[in-house]
Amino acid sequence: MALPGTRARGWAAAAKIAQRRRHAEGARGSSSRAPPSSRAALYVHWPYCEKRCSYCNFNKYVPRGVDEAAMRSCLVTEAQTLLRLSGVRRVESVFFGGGTPSLASPSTVAAVLEAVDQAAHLPADSEVTLEANPTSPSGARLAAFGAAGVNRLSIGLQSLDDTELQLLGRTHSARDALQTLAEARRLFPGRVSVDLMLGLPAQQVGPWLGQLRMLLGRCDDHLSLYQLTLERGTALFTQVQRGTLPAPDPELAAEMYQEGRAVLREAGFRQYEVSNFARNGALSTHNWTYWQCGQYLGIGPGAHGRFVPQGAGGHTREARIQTLEPDNWMKEVMLFGHGTRRRVPLGQLELLEEVLAMGLRTDVGITHQHWQQFEPQLSLWDVFGASEEVKALLAQGLLLLDHRLEAAVSAQCQVDGLGISVFPPKEAPAVRPSTSWDRTTCCKAKDLK
Numbered sequence: 001m002a003l004p005g006t007r008a009r010g011w012a013a014a015a016k017i018a019q020r021r022r023h024a025e026g027a028r029g030s031s032s033r034a035p036p037s038s039r040a041a042l043y044v045h046w047p048y049c050e051k052r053c054s055y056c057n058f059n060k061y062v063p064r065g066v067d068e069a070a071m072r073s074c075l076v077t078e079a080q081t082l083l084r085l086s087g088v089r090r091v092e093s094v095f096f097g098g099g100t101p102s103l104a105s106p107s108t109v110a111a112v113l114e115a116v117d118q119a120a121h122l123p124a125d126s127e128v129t130l131e132a133n134p135t136s137p138s139g140a141r142l143a144a145f146g147a148a149g150v151n152r153l154s155i156g157l158q159s160l161d162d163t164e165l166q167l168l169g170r171t172h173s174a175r176d177a178l179q180t181l182a183e184a185r186r187l188f189p190g191r192v193s194v195d196l197m198l199g200l201p202a203q204q205v206g207p208w209l210g211q212l213r214m215l216l217g218r219c220d221d222h223l224s225l226y227q228l229t230l231e232r233g234t235a236l237f238t239q240v241q242r243g244t245l246p247a248p249d250p251e252l253a254a255e256m257y258q259e260g261r262a263v264l265r266e267a268g269f270r271q272y273e274v275s276n277f278a279r280n281g282a283l284s285t286h287n288w289t290y291w292q293c294g295q296y297l298g299i300g301p302g303a304h305g306r307f308v309p310q311g312a313g314g315h316t317r318e319a320r321i322q323t324l325e326p327d328n329w330m331k332e333v334m335l336f337g338h339g340t341r342r343r344v345p346l347g348q349l350e351l352l353e354e355v356l357a358m359g360l361r362t363d364v365g366i367t368h369q370h371w372q373q374f375e376p377q378l379s380l381w382d383v384f385g386a387s388e389e390v391k392a393l394l395a396q397g398l399l400l401l402d403h404r405l406e407a408a409v410s411a412q413c414q415v416d417g418l419g420i421s422v423f424p425p426k427e428a429p430a431v432r433p434s435t436s437w438d439r440t441t442c443c444k445a446k447d448l449k
């Protein structure tokens with residue numbers, strides 16, 4: 001789809017400014033540590049797609065045309081407003097997600113990054129990710145995103161089987177996906193991620209593992225495995241309900257997941273989160289912020305955020321969601337400077353629930369030190385030591401609650417005690433964490449209802 005405005009006049013200038021920012025930053029260094037309250041990650045939602053995939057219920061729209069200049073101006077305005085409201089002075093990662101942000105023009109990406117750097121500080125070494133569908137970006141376009149300030153690409157490859165890609169309603173072939181991947185690796189070496197889905201209708205373990213092995217010969221240092229969630233309201237859901245497609249088999253999906261983990265481990269990947277694997281230290285710092293319950297701002301239609309509105313005198317962390325529908329969101333941004341649809345102050349208990357639910361997704365679990373940042377009064381042992389449920393999980397080897405390092409943690413504040421973890425030591429029986437199939441780790445819509 002050709003989007004109007006993809007050759008916006010201001011882009012070259014914006015890209016130059018982005019480059020100057022990187023150089024200036026290189027000169028002054030980026031190691032200063034701002035206090036946690038003034039640091040945040042930033043998520044930018046680009047809500048448009050070329051076509052609706054059969055399985056997807058993310059906040060996306062297939063428009064007749066896009067007023068990209070208006071969209072760009074609203075994203076810039078909303079970034080400025082939320083940075084001011086939050087009092088955030090340092091943005092440590094930016095993630096352009098969607099929808100299909102690789103359909104946006106590089107000038108839009110450059111304009112948002114420039115606005116963020118001006119309103120707060122965007123260090124040169126901040127991770128700046130753009131999601132790219134294997135159809136939208138040519139090599140030159142990917143390079144233009146790089147010049148605009150993007151330094152990590154996340155490619156929605158989904159499958160390396162053309163029949164499966166058709167079933168998913170994708171507009172690319174396996175060949176296109178591998179070509180985009182090769183081009184991306186050439187331009188962003190060591191900083192390319194791919195999404196691969198599993199548990200599709202009629203998918204079998206052996207052929208899927210074949211795809212994974214083939215991908216291992218081509219991929220870079222980061223890979224996400226997402227089990228298909230059959231979402232109500234999607235074409236795939238209807239097909240399965242009508243019996244024109246077989247329902248995905250959860251046992252087969254579990255086998256794919258377990259075998260896939262083993263294959264990736266052998267290939268030197270660390271499973272640092274339920275769905276995410278990295279080698280050579282290529283963990284996504286943006287997504288890590290979500291799992292560590294760091295602050296993040298969300299701009300664009302339907303974006304989620306979690307931050308303390310310090311700049312507006314607030315003291316409590318809020319869960320925020322922006323208006324979903326792009327035209328309404330734009331009207332609100334033009335009128336009020338932002339399109340925040342809902343704000344929910346998070347109580348201490350809700351915050352701790354999030355710390356647990358997010359942290360348990362990661363391989364490090366929740367260290368005592370990490371827990372203390374959110375709850376200095378009560379230790380993990382105080383809260384969970386006497387729980388019969390926790391005792392049962394410990395006895396089954398499904399949970400690890402380690403109190404031995406607690407004294408060291410609180411006395412020295414420098415040793416990260418193991419704390420609590422659901423990723424068991426190797427010798428313990430394999431576990432299937434009940435949340436392992438949850439593809440969205442950040443957008444807990446239930447908090448906002």
Ligand SMILES: C[S@@+](CC[C@H](N)C(=O)[O-])C[C@H]1O[C@@H](n2cnc3c(N)ncnc32)[C@H](O)[C@@H]1O
Nearest residue numbers: 055056058098099100131156195226227228229
């Ligand atoms: C929302 S998409 C946005 C990126 C891009 N538009 C694309 O399709 O590649 C991000 C990722 O979510 C995953 N995803 C979307 N719908 C899903 C579903 N129903 N079940 C599992 N994963 C899903 C896909 O792997 C996709 O790459």
Ligand SMILES: C[S@@+](CC[C@H](N)C(=O)[O-])C[C@H]1O[C@@H](n2cnc3c(N)ncnc32)[C@H](O)[C@@H]1O
Nearest residue numbers: 043058097098154193224284298302303304442
């Ligand atoms: C499914 S994840 C894929 C991440 C990818 N595997 C990686 O490692 O970079 C990304 C998707 O989650 C959703 N998402 C992430 N952060 C969000 C936020 N703060 N608000 C709304 N949606 C968000 C967006 O739909 C985005 O396309």
Ligand code: SF4
Nearest residue numbers: 049052053056098099
């Ligand atoms: S999976 Fe990606 S490309 Fe497909 S409809 Fe969803 S957001 Fe758009």
